[in-house]
Amino acid sequence: MIDVLYFAWVRERIGVPREKLDTTAVTVRDLIAELVAREERYELAFADLDSLRVALDQELSSFDAPLAGVREVAFFPPMTGG
């Protein structure tokens, strides 16, 4: 089981802030493909990966990163702090 978190408009499009998923995905990209195949709201949220960022266990990462050993995946738009 892996915790998947969503922030900002990604959260709004998917409709939940977090969920626990059973997945066989090897990379982040595989996980996204699994989600997109599930329901339209995921397709909507992941339509443009250039406008998304991913963090693995709270560290910024890349879509090709492996998920082995990862407990928490977070998807969000580019950050706007400060």
Add this chain to the structure above:
Amino acid sequence: MKLQVQAEPFDLGAESNAFAAGVLGAGAVVTFTGLVRDNGGALAAMEIEHYPGMTEKAIAAMMDQAMVRWSLADALVIHRYGRLAGGEAIMMVATASRHRADAFAAAEFLMDYLKSRAPFWKKELSADGAEWVAARDEDEAALGRW
């Protein structure tokens, strides 16, 4: 080092004074404060969302880096989340060093990194509705100078 991520307002004067009082030996203190722009009265409120846990880790890592790179005497970051009105202070950075150039550079470095690498997202609420603030290319490009 002091790092606070909080919903409550902070007292800019009191924080600045306490910071400056705690850095004996430093000759320079630089502070920066970010405010909510009211967009000529059009903004009803700003909502700031963040990623608890990652926010603190990401900012602490930036601060550690700044402390070493500019041999800072001390550094402070306070960043708010939740609902803010126009004119309210969103965040502040303070840096202290022996000479001013290091304190200025470190404050700018921290600001550039907070903009694009601290997991906060701003949403502007107005009479026309709500809109997520888009990240600016210039902000991302600004990281290149460090």
